[in-house]
Structures are given as structure tokens and as C-alpha cells.
Amino acid sequence: MNTSYSALDTFLTCPRKYKYSQIDRIKTPKSKEQFFGTLLHSTLKIVHTPGILSPTLEQALDFYSKNWNAEVFADETEERAAFAQGVAMLQDYYKKNDPAKTNIIDLESRFQVEIGENAEKHIVSGIIDRIDKTEDGYEIIDYKTTRKLPSQEKVDNDLQLSIYLAGFLKRYPKEKENLDKIKVSLYYLKHGVKLSSRRTLDQVKQSEELMLDLIDQISRSKFEPTISGLCDWCGYQNICPMWKHKFKEKGQKDIDTAKIIEEYISLKDEVKSKTDRIGELQEILSGYMDQENIDQVFSDAGRILRTLRKTYKYDKEKLRAILEPLDKWEEVLKVDGVSLRNILGVLPFETKNEVEKAKVLDKESKSYIVKKG
Template sequence: MRISYSALDTYKNCPLKYKYQVIDKIKTPKSKEAVFGSVLHSTMKFIHTPCILSPTLEQAMEFFSNSWNPAVFNSPEEERAAFVQGVKIIQDYYKRNNPTDFNIVNLESRFQIEIGEENNKHIVSGIIDRIDRTEDGFEIIDYKTAKKMPTQERVETDMQLSVYLQAFLSQYPEERNNLDKIKVSLYFLKHGMKLSASRTAEQLKENEQAFLDTIKLIEEKKFEPNISPLCDWCGYQNICPMWKHKFKETRKIDTEEINSMIGEYIDLKSAVSITKDRLAELQENIIAYMEQESVERVFGANGIIAKSLRVTYKYDEEKIQTILEPLNKWQAVLKFDKIALKNIFEILPTQAKKEIEKAKIIDKKTSGLIVKKS
């Protein structure tokens, strides 16, 4: 498989968005957040492009202004606020950084690397924002324009930085012996802060396996939607089963009838004295409607109802015995018991945990509804 890191990151955030964007190739307008980030990335490249005289703050501001696209914003007020924020980010960057202090090796460096076993190789591509030569090694830097800054722990385990480091090592293989002298960093432009970490050979190996595990999910065509704060910026809401009911104008079941049912269901669910028979009837009708319309959530005047699927698993007892007996743990769960297995699960070797997960089989699926009041 050929995959870019950004596509894999999309899958990690929402598998269904990956399907719409990469497989179905459904185009959406570029969001104002993406445009804002692109202009700042271009400005950072302009600031650090090696030349005899580095750009002054005024020249960087002029470049930013000339690259600006006001058309993507919803109002003149929103556009002005975003522009002012961009100006402040550049000014603060110059206060904290002198472009002449850095020894730039490469900017927006494109890469392609192979990962996986010899008989099942995958090609991963991407762009590294910046590579610096430091006093005793190198630093790989990725700019971020996100509003929130993560913890140091996130940087220690960030898959993107690990992939970028692997790409760097494919270009400079002799540096594999100097991993302790290579920093990987996320520079958060809005906060004016850089969080850095390093990687061991073992961490890189674990990262590659995590990457391969994600690719396997893609190959198995597992494209479930994932609700998160990122949904607010997603261009696929009108076709997503978690959101499309919000945009629907015509339905096979009468609109007023189902909206009335949705409202009544939410009110009954909240009532002190619930008419259980009516609630069950409403739930059955609403679930039937959701399946008819292929939606996972419906929107009423007084709240949102989401369909939940409860999956009960059981384990293949013979397989579990085969896994646990060599570890002298089978006696701890005799007679086989899910609670006993759960109690010893965390102390088992990683490989044993993976094999136990594979031994799970679906026992029963039950649909229900989750209510979120407006």
C-alpha cells in the first residue's frame, strides 16, 4: 500500500473520513483553519530559507500579507481577527528566534520510506517541515497551528515525529548510531513553545508496528465514524451517518412524525416517572428509522439521539488454554472465567495479550439509544 502520513493521521482521527477523502475521493472546500495553517507554514519556510541575508520581520510580514486569502472566512470580522492573530504569531516568533542562529539542513523535505516485512512492504510518504543541524546532532521540527498544546507525554509517543525520524534515518543511515543526539520537536506557533523529545531504536520499532497495525485496519476496510471535537471542522458532515440527519430535508418516514417521536423520546427519558412501554415503542420506531435512513444520530428540537451498539464477546476456551498454559496462568482462571481472565490480563506478555484479543468472538449485539439534551 502507498499511503501518506497525513492520510494515516486522518484514519486515526476518523476512519470514515479517511474513506470519504482517500478512497472515495470526495472533494470538500479547504477549511479556513487549513488555509491559515498553510499560510503560516509558508511564512516559516520563507523566514528560514538559507540566503546571505535572512528576511527581516517586516519582510516576513509582507510575505504573510501577500499570501493571505480573505475569501475563506465567513465574515470581515472573522477574517480580520484571523489576520491579526497571524501577525502576532510572526511577531512573537521573531521575538523568540533569530533566523540567523539556526543551521538549516532542509525545509519542507519530501520523503518516501518503506516499512513492513520483505514480502509485504508499504510505502509511506510525507513532508518534514524543517531539519536543523545542532551542535552535536540534528533536530527534526514540525510546526503546529492548533489552538491546544498537548502534554510532553504526547510528544514522547507522537507517531508523526517517529515516522519523520525514520525518514531522516533513511536519508542519513549513519545517524542510526547517534539517536541520542537527534531531537524531534513540535513547535506550537500560537503558543510560541517548542516541545522536544528523542527516540530509541526500540521505540522506532514499536512505532513501525503501530503504523502497520493501522494499515492492517485500513486493508480490512474498517471505516467506522468517530465523533470528536474535530467534527466541527469536517466537510463531510452532510453525508456522515453521525451527522447527515441534521442536513436532511426529505425523508421516507414523515418528517413531523419522526421529529415528534424524537422530542417525546428525549422528554420521556428525562422524566421522573417513565412510561416504559411507550419509551420502548419510541425506541423501536426511532431505531427502525435510523436504520432506514442509514444514520447513527438524529437531531430533535430538544436534543440529539445516538444509536449505540452493545457487543458482548466470549472467548474460545481451547485457544485461551493454549495461550495461558505455557505461562503457568491457566490454573488462575480455572474454570475459564472472563473476570478471572481480566484480573491477570495486565500482567501477561504483550504477545499473549494480542493472541487473547484474537481469541475473542462476538456473542451478542444489542442496539440502544443514547440521549444528549440540548
């Protein structure tokens, strides 16, 4: 397979989006976020392109303004805000970096890494925004225009940086000996913050294993859509089964979904307000029962009995001492899915992947989630 880091990343985000873009090759117009990111990247490329004199901030802003496209934004307010944000990002970049003092060896550096063996050989390509020569080694930098700043732990386990380093080492194989002198960094332009990390050779090899694993997952995938906050930026909403109904003309909708949704939401609201009221009545009754020292109240309509429900938890070590000799300990150990999900975010990518592979379908059911508006 001939693929790229960004294609593999798309598969991780949403397999269906991967199918639309990489297999069906369906083109979508550039979103405003893509346009904004691309323009910032091009401006920084101009800023750092070697010349007699490095461009001043004014020259960088001039390039940015001349290449601005107001058309991609929904309205003037949104467009003005985005433009001002780009200006602020460039001003901050110049405040913290002097382009004349950087020692850049390559910009938008294309790479290809060959992974796998024999019939299972694949090529993964990518583009490294910038490679700097530092005092004692190198720094690989990728610019980000996203709003969310990750934790250092996430940067230390970031797959993209490991793959970029693999690409760099392909070009400079001797540098494998000097990995402690090579920094890999993500520069978050909105925050003006650069988060850096280093990698060992083992981590680089692991990243290649992970890519092989992803390629294997792609070959077996049914490309199910994964709904997430990123759907807001997806250009395939009008064909995706998760969203396409939104784009259906009113007259084309076979059943009166508007009426059904309205009734469904109103019933859910009613259930909620009734549940809230039951809670209030329970509190009133509970106060009365305490005052009268009783646990049951009566009326012509019926009676309400108050009982005490106790839940217990066991001392883990004591229970283990009892059950282990009987070979029953393993049977009572249950994986707590919520706790597992909580720690997944901070696990190294390869561990997360291993955990994902250990997942088997237990049961399936459909749930109906209401999002108002």
C-alpha cells in the same frame, strides 16, 4: 500500498473519513483551519528560506497579509480574530527565534520509507517541516497550529515524530549511530512552546511495525465512522451517516423528526425533573423517619419502606490467597473498562495498539444520546 503518515493518521481519527479521502478520493473545499495552518507553514518557510538576509518580522507579516483569504471565514468577527491570532503567533515566533541564527538543512523535506517484506512491502511518505543542524547533531521540527498542548509523555510516544525520524534516517542512514544527538520536536505556534523528545532505534523499528499493523487494519476495515470533536472540522459531514441528516431539506425528511426530537427531549427533561423531585422527597421522608425513629410510612395511596443497602468490596490479597489454590482466581478477575480507558491516554502508542487488538466484541446495543441545540 503507497500511503502517507497523514493518511494513516486520518484512519486512526476516523476510518470513514479515510475511506472518503483516500479510497473514494472525494475532494472537499479547504476549511478555514486548513487554510490558516497552511498559510502559517508557508510564512515560516519564507522566514527560513536561505537568502542573503533573513526576512524581518515586518516582511513576514507582509507575506502573511498578502496571502490572507477572508473568504474562507464565516463572518468578519471570526476572520479578524483569526488574522490577529496569526499575527500574534508570528510576533511570538520572532521574539523566541532569530531566523538569522538557525542552521537549517532542509525545509518541507519530503521522505519515503519502505516498510515490510516481500509481497507485503509498502511505502509511507511524509513531509518534515524543518530539519536543523544543531551543535552536536540534528533537530527534526514539525509546526502545529492546534489549540491543545499535549503532555511530554504524549510527545515521547508520538507516532508522527518516530515516523519522521525513520524518514530522516532513510536519507542519513549513518545517523542511526547518533540517535542520542537527534532531537524530534513539535513546535506549538499558538503557545510559542516547543516540546522535544528523542527516540531509540528500537522505537523507530516499533513505529514501522505499527505502520504495518495500521496498513493491515485498513485492509480489513469496514470503515465505520468515528464521531468525535474532530467532526466539526470534517468536510464530509454532508455524506457521512453520522451527520448527513442535518443537511436534508425539511420537505425531504421522511418522518417528522423535528416533532419526534422535540417530544423526546421534552420527555427526557420531564424524567430528569421527576427524578430530581423523587430525590428531594426521599430526603424529606428520610429526615421524618429519623426524627420518628421509623423505617416505613403509610398513607391511603400506599406505603414507603426505607431499607439499608450495603455494598461490599473484598480485600484483594486475602481473596487471592483463598481462590488461587482452588484455580478460581482468574475466573473472578474482571477487566475494568473505565480504569483501562483512563490509562490508555498515557500508554505508549504500541501498547495502546496492543490493548486495542485485545478487544473483542462482547455485546452490542443501541443508545440514544441527546445533544441540545
